[in-house]
Amino acid sequence: MQAALLYGQEDLRLETVADPVPNAGEVVLKVRSATTCGTDLKVWRRGSHAKMLTLPTLFGHEAAGEIVAIGEGVTNWQIGDRVVANNSAPCFDCFYCDRQAFSLCENLTWNNGTFAEYLKVPEAIVRHNLLRIPEGTPDELASLTEPLACVLHGASRSQVRKGDRVVVLGDGAIGLMFVAVLVHHYRAKVILVGGRDDRLEIGKQFGADSIFNYRKLTAKLPEIVRDLTEGRGADAVIEATGVPQTWETAIACARPGATVNLFGGCPRDTNISVATEPLHYSELTIKGVFHNTPGFVREALQLLASGTIQFEWLLSDRRPLKDLETAFRDMGQRKAIKVAIDCSG
Ligand SMILES: [Zn+2]
Numbered sequence: 568m569q570a571a572l573l574y575g576q577e578d579l580r581l582e583t584v585a586d587p588v589p590n591a592g593e594v595v596l597k598v599r600s601a602t603t604c605g606t607d608l609k610v611w612r613r614g615s616h617a618k619m620l621t622l623p624t625l626f627g628h629e630a631a632g633e634i635v636a637i638g639e640g641v642t643n644w645q646i647g648d649r650v651v652a653n654n655s656a657p658c659f660d661c662f663y664c665d666r667q668a669f670s671l672c673e674n675l676t677w678n679n680g681t682f683a684e685y686l687k688v689p690e691a692i693v694r695h696n697l698l699r700i701p702e703g704t705p706d707e708l709a710s711l712t713e714p715l716a717c718v719l720h721g722a723s724r725s726q727v728r729k730g731d732r733v734v735v736l737g738d739g740a741i742g743l744m745f746v747a748v749l750v751h752h753y754r755a756k757v758i759l760v761g762g763r764d765d766r767l768e769i770g771k772q773f774g775a776d777s778i779f780n781y782r783k784l785t786a787k788l789p790e791i792v793r794d795l796t797e798g799r800g801a802d803a804v805i806e807a808t809g810v811p812q813t814w815e816t817a818i819a820c821a822r823p824g825a826t827v828n829l830f831g832g833c834p835r836d837t838n839i840s841v842a843t844e845p846l847h848y849s850e851l852t853i854k855g856v857f858h859n860t861p862g863f864v865r866e867a868l869q870l871l872a873s874g875t876i877q878f879e880w881l882l883s884d885r886r887p888l889k890d891l892e893t894a895f896r897d898m899g900q901r902k903a904i905k906v907a908i909d910c911s912g
């Protein structure tokens with residue numbers, strides 16, 4: 568089969584590799600839609616990821632497909648089933664899984680390789696995070712299950728209450744998904760900050776109350792936020808850029824007692840500084856939230872299938888597998904939000 572392999576920094580190669588064969592407990596999908604993700608872009612640029620993969624590797628982690636081969640012992644799936652496979656599954660057996668902290672599982676099984684004609688799904692994912700796509704839900708929409716599950720997880724841990732004013736920093740697919748979910752689930756009044764007017768407009772269509780292009784600000788962002796919140800600051804702040812300096816801005820936008828969710832993963836070995844006084848006297852909660860859990864994976868697919876939110880707005884482009892590198896370049900230049908890759912060969 569044709570598959571994209573990542574060898575290092577911006578070194579992606581399309582190669583012919585052996586078609587995967589499922590071992591016991593595994594299934595193989597024919598990939599119907601694979602979507603690019605900000606995480607893929609980061610990994611492509613940096614040539615590494617703290618947890619997800621080691622090089623060289625099959626690449627890509629968001630996909631919907633059809634089961635074409637089934638390993639021994641898999642009884643609840645059939646050839647032809649249309650499914651979404653999350654890119655990980657927890658072990659349900661470790662210290663963290665016992666505490667329901669599935670995203671911290673010590674033995675997360677990862678899976679990469681959606682930018683290929685076929686995708687082998689490991690046993691743990693088949694068991695815990697392989698979901699049937701409801702009829703009528705297009706494959707490319709279903710392949711957004713993984714990022715949406717991360718966003719649902721992030722939103723649920725940001726202590727947002729109905730009607731809260733929430734700052735979202737970042738107008739990538741994740742930032743925009745946060746806007747949609749915060750407005751839909753929490754009726755939040757979202758202040759969205761990004762760098763491109765066309766994306767901010769999508770945020771507005773998802774229900775953001777106010778939008779700001781950080782390149783055109785007339786005052787410092789925390790001041791603008793305070794102006795919009797009777798001088799207090801935001802009830803919650805969600806950072807979705809993965810830039811250390813923006814993490815600091817996120818903290819500065821929060822009101823006393825707020826929760827700041829530092830959601831965007833930063834480059835390795837970076838640091839931020841936090842003033843001790845507001846942290847203590849303003850009782851801030853500063854937290855990182857990472858990845859998703861099986862519960863949110865299910866919730867995400869249901870939400871996508873329900874059609875209540877137009878998540879298809881995030882698919883800005885469609886390309887064949889051979890143009891994958893171009894897709895990443897377009898994303899890097901922020902010309903594309905998410906690209907649906909056709910891997911049919
Ligand atoms: Zn992703």
Ligand SMILES: [Zn+2]
Nearest residue numbers: 658661664672
């Ligand atoms: Zn575990």
